[in-house]
Amino acid sequence: MTALDPERIKVILATDCGSTTTKAILIQYVDGAYRQTHRGEAPTTVEKPFADVTMGVINSVTEIGELAGRKLVDDDGRIISPATDTEGCDIYISTSSAGGGLQMMVAGVIAEMTAASAKRAALGAGSIVMDVIAANDGRRPHEQIQRIRDLRPDMILLSGGTDGGTKDKVVQLAELIAPAKPQPRFGSDYEMPIIYAGNNEAQTDVSEVFAEGGFDLQIVDNLRPVLERENLGPARDKIHDIFLEHVMAQAPGYDKLMGWTGAPIMPTPGAVGDILQTVARIQGINVVGVDIGGATTDVFSVFDETFNRTVSANLGMSYSISNVCAEATMPNVLRWVPFNMNERELRNHVKNKMIRPTTIPQTREALMFEQAVAREALRLAYKQHKEFATTLKGVQQQRTVGDTFTQEAGGETIVNNMTLDLLVASGGVLSHAPRMHQTAMMLIDAFEPEGVTMLAKDSIFMMPHLGVLASVHPKAAEEVFDRDCLIYLGTCVAAAGNVKAGKPAFSWSFNGMSGEIAGGEMELVDLALGETAMITLTPVRGVDLGNGPGKKVEREIKGGTVGVIFDGRGRPLGLPEDRSSCQSTVQGWIDSCAMYREEEETAAAV
Amino acid sequence: MAKAYTPGLLVTGFREHRCRRILPIAGEVNVSIGDVVTANDVVAETNLPGDVNPVNLANQLSMPASDVMDCVVVNEGDTVAVGDVIAQTKGIFGFMKTSITSKVAGTVETISPVTGQMIVRGAPLPVQVRAYISGQVVNVLPGEGCEIEANVAYVQGIFGVGGETAGSIKMACSSHDEELDAHHITEDMAGAVVVGGARMTAAAVARAREVAAAAIVSGGIDDADLKDMLGYDLGVAITGREQLGITVIVTEGFGEIAMAARTFELLKSYAGTEASVNGATQIRAGVMRPEIVIPLESTPEVGDGKRKYEEGQLEIGRPVRVIRDPYFGIIGEVSDLPSEPHVLGSGSKARVLEVKLPTGEHAIVPRANVELIEE
Amino acid sequence: MRTLMIATLTACCACVAQVHAQVAPPTNVKTADAPNDVGNQVIVTWETSPDDVDGGVTSYVVVRSKVDTDESTPIDEGAIGDVPYGVTTFIDENATAGTTYWYGVRATGSAGESAIAQAEESVTPTMEMINAGKIWFLIIMVTISGVVILYVYHAKRGGNISVRKIAGLEAVSEAVGRATEMGREVLFVPGILDINDIQTVAGITVLSNVAKTAAEYDARLEVPTARSLVMTTARETVQAAYLGAGRPDAYDENRIYYLTDEQFGYTAGVQGKMVRDKPAACFYMGAFYAESLILAETGNSIGAIQVAGTAMPSQLPFFVAACDYTLIGEEFFAASAYLSDDPEQLGSLKGQDVGKVIAAGLLVLGCLLATLGAMTGSSGIDAASSYIKDNILGKAGVMPAMVLHIGQEDDTE
Amino acid sequence: MASASVTNANSSNDGSGFGLGWAIVIGIFVVFSIGAWFALDAGKVYTLTETVTYSQVDDAWVSGAVDGAAQQVSWETSTAVNADTPGAALSASRTIGVWLAAILTLCIMSFLAGDNPFYKAAEAIVVGASAAYWMVLSFWTGIVDKLLVNLIPDITRAWAVPGLPESASFDVIYLIPLVLSGMLIWRLSPKGGWIARWPLAFVIGATAGFRLLSHLESDFLLQIKSTITPLYVTGADGFQFWPSVGALVILLGVLCCLVYFFFSMEHKGAVGKTARMGIYVLMVTFGAAFGLTVMGRITLLTERFDFLFREWLNLL
Incomplete structure (x- = not known):
């Protein structure tokens, strides 16, 4: 792979081999900017009877080629590169989550410290963490051995101890893994890859433990050299390497695919994380991204350049819908529904969706219910994310007398909704909602952003593609992300702090318009996609819009398909306990945000 | 586009069914290629190492680990049964002795004076793999298991709980839309596969368990009843390991829903025949549905062997089941396949089809919300 | 009998005071057995000598003689105390219950001494089984204890008792985890007082939880102590904690040792240990004096996570400044309940909170009444206010002070 | 810092x-x-040494040497004096x-x-010497003075405490501490470690019970009592504004601090704000205590320097 001059890259072809579909996009340099111009889709062909991922890739790329009027695949079924004026592409890149993605097991000494760092490294690299083994996870050694034996991960990340720290505990972990002899998920003929990223002084001892055979031990720098600092880079890079060399190599057709790409193939979620990090860094903003799927929900966040990703297994909209209802409890789901529903029927309804995951809501009631479930799923996933995305634990605190009573323990969440600038949604229920107002409201209700927050959705789920692109051409990736990947829904202005129902919370003015928002009230004001405006917000005493309680805020906001949503409901969002007043409250919000208006307008017109 | 792919559940009067019977760990295969087996025959077996049960004597006796050895009354290698005294304190002048009894049966593997722990290993767990369906062994995987093939009538359910079992089919309901209640279940249904019509009530399931039926099959079930039965709210549809004493299969879904008439008729035509049933369901990538497999003694007449419709293709005139509100459960016929997306009541745009309902009405339904009835 | 008494007392005085005629003796000497005591107190009252004006009397001397049970002759004990001029009461706190005493008072002035004024009746102090003056104290104690028991019961029945977050205690696992990751030890200093100090006991209960965490994490825990009994208790506690965590094998009693009773010797020893072994987590839980800063600063310099807990007001600022987390006073005592999550302890915490509410209530009520009294000058409000102060919070018993005042008013007027 | x-x-x-x-x-x-x-x-x-002599005459000790005294003791006393004092010797x-x-x-x-070898040496000396000192001290004040004197007065008088009055007699109550001590020492035995827990339980239990009363009385009731003051302070010329404000501040401060130490409710909303006020009050208190203690420490340091420069180096 030769390094390409980013200046000369004009045509970029990217694919994402998902578990069911392979999506391809074409990015071209048009009129001085990179734009995503065409896209194509084809079923993924990893499994039998095709067993060659490149077939799906070629199918999707051929489709784009036809749409773009550009020949991308040559007669031998290879992607043409480099590009000429009429054919081929300058670079081809790909991500993959086919075959269940990258599944890992991680181990560390203390669950909240090195094991948590190891988990962060694995999740950040885009893997699914099947289990975390730690010296203090409450399981007895034989239970841990049994667990390791039962799991069939693609690779294991072993960490533990600071540099020069504990040696015996790390070796003990190695001694649990070695006799358990975990079997890789694919291919019994290759050795289980183990990445050791722990105490540098224990490297020899650990390699002795794994010397027995059956393991492919790779040693990288400690991911927690001191407790005060994480160094996840080397471990993450090594995970990507092994993903390519071992895991991908086991999947049919990937060896061929790897030969075509101009950048290493990345696990899909890892690439999503990369693009969010790139954007956050270039624009200097804090970003939260969410991808709600049928079975799981991924939450990504970048706060002050610290990236975190969580995968909430069993929080999803189809396979896991029943679990969402069980975890959130039905009353919590139903508080978002402004009409009465028979609980027994509803339960059956939920289970039917679970066993027939592909169905879509046909009636408005069904849609509202599904979106209510989505709110709870997102809320729970975000809660889990907040609990995971924390400051480091085990750090000595430097205090002065002034800090006496603000003794905050380590491990506080770094997710701060007030400093959040951009909230990006993707996943069926969010991106395919009939009205974008619904998407925006689901985001606001579930994530409860505070202050001024931009809302956007991923138009055609091209974040993975852009993530890989970011590694070779960050500028192009960022441009396309902003112009084509994201559809801005608008800006949410939400009051945090001491909001009193019915009393004024804050007043706003922009573009010559102005208004006042009362506690518990919502208002929608148009500001079209592509427009920006300087907004002036004046909160009442005790209400915070970003500059502190009662402080005036002046800043630029972006418009979007929805507009500017003023939220005076306060944080944390409280809904009336009483069912009927809850219904009328929610109905009020629905009306003021025009969530389901279209149909009524149609009805009125008739 | 007059055709579209949509998956459906398989309900067929005849198919060549092959199933793999594999041991969890290496063991012994008892059959060889060509053998004819019946459902309950053990085709492969092995022993799993017994469970390890650590008994923390130091904790239980509240004494330092080093003192534990003096109180232990069994030796390494001894066999202990549940309730056997394994350790006893000296007490004060012979009074106030504390005795620790074993809560598990097994062999004393080790007693550690360092940790004060006694390890009791349970008896080896014999694992037997049965043939599950009656048929012929067509392939043997040495040390692992075998593959059995049979000509069967086959019914796929939508959801089930409980594992593999077998029994003769007994019809409890007289029509496909009759609710299966407790009074339908009779004493002679012990060991049988009870087939009902519409929703099975909680009482019916309870009664079936009481008479020790092998399985209970019906059109639907209430989620609330399922929750009561399992003791927990099922979060994701991955089942098969429940220990209910009965395998429960619903063919259509949750709620008041009648079994597809064709399914009912098929099962009815095999009443009295031995059937193999598996409730294991896994709705994820690599989907698994519960099944009722009825091995056939003779190959039935299967028309000209040509299917009326291509598998998985929506065509006008094909019977489909609507699988989502507001027409949930209704079986109709495709009457039109408009190619343009249609705005639904929910406001979404989706590709739809028109279904002719049994009442004669025509309804517009998203394509995602119908299920083909495979023949 | 009485004549005999006077004779003895007079004789006694005569030999000391040559000139006594110039000062008039006090009058109306009365004695009474002090109420609510163990029988060791006698109250002697009198009226001032007519000369007790313009410095005529400098002090009053109380003399006593006792009558042993088996003898009828009183034994003169001479002067047993004195009070300055103008004072008309004396409480003899050295009496023996069951013994009969005679008391006398004489005035001393610049002009010499007066004759002894003899009490009219003898007095025999007795012990009261119930201290009536402390009945309110009993009521308050029973109330608080009752509430505690009630909440403990409530908690045991599965009632939900939430406890606010105490950051310092959340940090226990963090500190121990740090030690484990760094392969260093956890140092626990249980203060320098003996086990009979309540702070040491509180420290030991925290130790139990620290030890449990250390056992779970398999971290090395060291406890140097300044008292032998504390060492023994700490050993018992830590051993039990290790057993509870299922790691009795990891317990090593040699890591819990006695250094010295001497405050600074102990400090020097602990400090030396700290700089050499560099523990990654230091806990200071107990009673501390000047060593607080020395230990905390040393711990800070070696980069340990430090958690301190003490009820020593003068040492708290130092811990606060040099430690990562500090449990302040009551927080420290609440620590064990918080850490254990044990319903009994949580219940008692809730009960104690009720005690605080009672305290706040009494305080507000008392201040309110006192303020009203000061503003209006109403004697009724004053009486209520002093009832709270003297009876409920003091030792004046359940009876309102008014009743007692009647008797005393005679004296003052 | x-x-x-x-x-x-x-x-x-x-x-x-x-x-x-x-x-x-x-x-x-x-x-x-x-x-x-x-x-x-x-x-x-330098010291000035003098000899002191006492003689026993008729059951009384008198200063100086007396002929025919039943007993006579003498010892030397040394007083530190300036080097130039007559008769002073090093x-x-x-x-x-x-x-x-x-x-x-x-x-x-x-x-x-x-850390250095000198510190280590000094540390070892201090720790060792003081431990030994306390051991001896505890033996004499605890075991001899309390236990033996009351259990075996005659023997004790004979070897350790000659001044013990003849009236001292065997006191059965002291058997209890003896037994408890014995139980405590049982720890040393490899068996029956639990025996040692009983005396500990006794000590801790008795302490807790004893302290409950005194704490409740002095730290609880007395505190409340002494905080109760009229908020309307009057002096010679009627209402006094600042003292009244002071009294109010004290009352509010105490109440706020009390709220801070509420454990069974989350510090949110009004409770949180009050607790916050309590925090400020405590901080002010700590600040004052901090200053006071630092002053005390400086005094200690001065004392040490005084020793070094005056007593040792003779510089001051």
């Missing part, structure tokens, strides 16, 4: 070796000491004492430069 006493320990000299550097330090110190000894008369203590033992104290003081102070 206001910590002056201890600075960061230099990890380079962790005290493990006794290298050339320390040899030089010792060398310099020895030279300095010799210089100080001759130039400043450092640490020399006291070897006291001089050594001052030097030892000075050296040990310096050794301890050397901790400022990090």
